[in-house]
Amino acid sequence: MNKKLELIEELESSVRSYVRSFPTVFTKARGYKMWDEDGKEYIDFFSGAGALNYGHNEPAMKKKLVDYILEDGVAHSLDMATDAKVAFMEKFRDVIMKPRDMDYKIMFPGPTGTNTVESALKIARKMTGRTDIVSFTNGFHGMTIGALSVTGNSMKRKGAGIPLNNTVTMPYDTFVEDEVDTLDYFERFLDDNGSGVAIPAAVIFETVQGEGGINAASIEWMQRLERICRDWGIVLIVDDVQAGVGRTGTFFSFEPAGIKPDVVCLSKSIGGYGLPLAITLIKPELDQWKPGEHNGTFRGNNMAFVTATEALTYWEDPNFEKSIQEKSETVKNFLEDMVAKYPEMKGFRKGRGLMQGISSDIEGFSEKVAEHAFERQMIMETAGGHDQVFKLFPPINIDEEGLQAGLEVLELSIQDALESMNLKEKETAK
Structure with a gap:
């Protein structure tokens, strides 16, 4: 074993995960490519689990970040006012919220996805005076106790x-x-007041469940869920930590449904460059926190503000969103072709946007x-x-050449898996 990997095995907790799946030492990354210490080049179709929607070391963001550091820009400031913070809020308002007719207060919790979920659950309970939260099967919302309580995965729940x-x-x-509309249930x-379920403070859901299996809710289901929440005075929370920031083809994953959540959770790629940042969007009438009632030492990550502001430049051009949707259609057609071409894998396509995959019954x-x-050097x-x-x-700004290269490797990998599991149909059997 590589000595550096031996060191990790010796010193790092057994909770480590991705280093087991990708056992090499990476040294460099740019765009949709990564390189390890042996100089091997990898295609990255993982994108930091959705934290690198714009790829690695995006040049414009990198320049802004380096300049900010070299100019002694404020690195840490809790939630004090800084130029970097003001610039981000202004651009987020002008480029994202105003064109979408969105009126929200922007809250900066701690800088991770589970932090924004915790803040969303807390404000819903505070404002309704109720305690229960409704979540959904196969949902994933984070690893702290509140977020974990609305997560479906039994292995992760047991870890609490x-x-x-x-x-x-x-x-x-x-x-x-x-054929079953689960919202009837x-x-x-x-x-029914005999159901044992009290009126909840909030409902939290992902429009596409990333960790739960790339399950995509239908437009009609999302619209009906919003109507139910309005009828019963329930706070509607959309967890857009992974599915947001363009991953499903629009900036917010819920845009195609035309719904207006009460609270929106964003993290991962909102920072643009992979730097930790999270925001919680809260409708003004719900934003009744006392100063400091929810806080965190790293809620003002100025370096992430710098790259996040630059990342929003992509969204000033309507053609950028269109390009994501075109690439999404390419992926959709490819995956459906794979399902038809290799029936032995007993698969079916799932997801939408650049958040798609194949589920296999084997x-x-x-x-x-x-x-x-x-x-085959793809992640x-x-x-x-x-x-x-x-x-x-893949990164949402990946070029056509990179996208096709990755899809070609995927088909070869499907063939490899069929062969290694003795699932491939033999020519002689025909």
Whole structure:
């Protein structure tokens, strides 16, 4: 074993994860490519689990960041006012919120996805005076206690070591079967005072469940969920930590449904460059915090503000969003072709935008695809409760050449997996 990997095995906690899936030492990254210490070049279709939507070391962001550091820009300031913070808020208002007719207060919690979820749950409970939160099967919202309580994965929930209370899990869209509207079930629980379910403070959901298996809610399901929340005075929270910032084809993943959540959680790629940043968007009438009632030492990450502001420049051009949607259609067509071309994998396409994958009914198949992809020098991961989905997360600004190169490797990896698991149809059998 490589000596550096031996050192990691010796010193790093057993909780480490991705270094096990990608056992090499990376030294350099740019755009959709990474290089290891042996000089091997990898195609990155992982994008930091959605934290690198613009790829690695995007040149304009890098220049802004380096200039800011060299000019002794303020690195740490809690939530004091800085030029970097004001510039981000102004650009986010003008480029993102105003064109979408959105009126929200911008809250800066701690700089991670689980921090923004915690703040969303707290403000919903504070403003409604209720305690319960409704979440959905296969949802993933973070690893701190509040966020974990609304997460579906049983392995991750067990890691809490304590009961996770004051939450109710309802079936996500198509969780039962395609023909069943799971919101009938949810609404019945609200209507019947014998159901044992109190009126919740909030409902939290992902429009596309990233870790849960690339499950995409339908437009109609999202619209009905919003109507139910309005009818019952329930705070509607959209967790857009992974599906947002262009990943599904529009800046916010819920835009195609035309809904207006009460609270929106953003992190991962909102920082643009992979630097930690999270924001919680709260409708003004709900923004009734006392000063300092929810805070955090690193809620004012000025270097992330700098790169986040530059990242929003992409969204000034309508053609950028159009280009994501065109690439999304390319991926969709490719995956559907793979499903038809290789029926042996018993797969079906899932997701939308540049957040798509194939779910296989064959145990271990998707993990084999990801394993063979790494052997062919492409980085991708699996999702779902049984890792049954191999998913594609290329940078949203990837060029056509990079996208096609990755798709070609994926097809070869599917072939490798079929062969290594003895699933490939033999020519002699025909």
